[in-house]
Every structure is written in C-alpha cells, then in structure tokens.
Amino acid sequence: MNKKLLITAVLTSAFLMACSKPNPIHEAMESMGDTYKSLKQAETVADKQQLIAQLEEHVLFAKQQKVKAEDQANYDEGMEKLLGEIQAIKLALSQGNIENIKPQLKALHDIEEEYHELLGVEEH
Numbered sequence: 001m002n003k004k005l006l007i008t009a010v011l012t013s014a015f016l017m018a019c020s021k022p023n024p025i026h027e028a029m030e031s032m033g034d035t036y037k038s039l040k041q042a043e044t045v046a047d048k049q050q051l052i053a054q055l056e057e058h059v060l061f062a063k064q065q066k067v068k069a070e071d072q073a074n075y076d077e078g079m080e081k082l083l084g085e086i087q088a089i090k091l092a093l094s095q096g097n098i099e100n101i102k103p104q105l106k107a108l109h110d111i112e113e114e115y116h117e118l119l120g121v122e123e124h
Contacts, residue, residue: 032059035054040105049094052093053090063083074115074119082111082112
C-alpha cells in the first residue's frame with residue numbers, strides 16, 4: 001500500500017511540475033499583450049517610444065521560439081508582420097507623431113487576432 005501511495009505522490013508531483021513549467025512563448029505573448037495595452041494608454045512620445053522598444057524586444061524573443069513544425073511558417077510570418085508594424089510605429093514616434101500611430105496600433109491587434117485564429121491559439 002505504501003508503495004502505491006509513494007508512486008502516486010511522485011507521479012502527481014511530476015505532473016504538477018510539468019504543468020507549472022514556464023512556457024517561453026506563452027510568457028512572451030503575455031508580455032507582448034501587457035506592453036501593447038500600456039502602449040495604447042501611454043500619453044507621451046517618450047513613454048510610447050520606451051514601450052514600443054519593449055514590445056519589439058518581446059516580439060524578437062518570441063520570434064526565436066519554435067512551434068509545431070506545421071505551424072512554424074505561419075508563426076514566423078506573423079512575427080514578421082508584427083515587426084513591420086513596430087518599425088512603422090517607431091518611425092512615426094521618431095517624428096513626434098502620436099496620433100498617426102493609431103492605424104498601426106490597430107494593425108498590431110488585427111495581426112494578433114488573425115494569427116491566433118490561424119494557429120488555433122485559445123484566449124485565456
């Protein structure tokens with residue numbers, strides 16, 4: 001009986017450790033989402049520049065991650081589209097343009113929705 005209890009405890013612990021193991025893609029995506037929300041709410045060019053730089057770092061980290069082989073091409077394409085919009089936002093901000101980044105901010109959100117759907121990502 002004790003042997004069964006020990007085996008059950010070990011298996012339960014292993015399962016819980018596996019479930020709680022950080023997922024780099026998930027963490028990067030959460031960071032991207034949080035930074036995006038802050039970027040939308042920021043009011044100064046300097047704040048937006050700092051946040052878009054952070055967002056770019058999160059995207060570059062996420063871009064290095066591997067997903068299922070059949071999804072990798074779509075994943076990479078989505079990351080490239082995000083980086084393209086980020087570059088457009090950085091350019092507009094370097095010219096002191098806060099209002100003109102609204103279309104790019106919407107595009108970032110649209111890309112997220114498009115690729116989450118394409119890749120079957122479930123929202124939490």
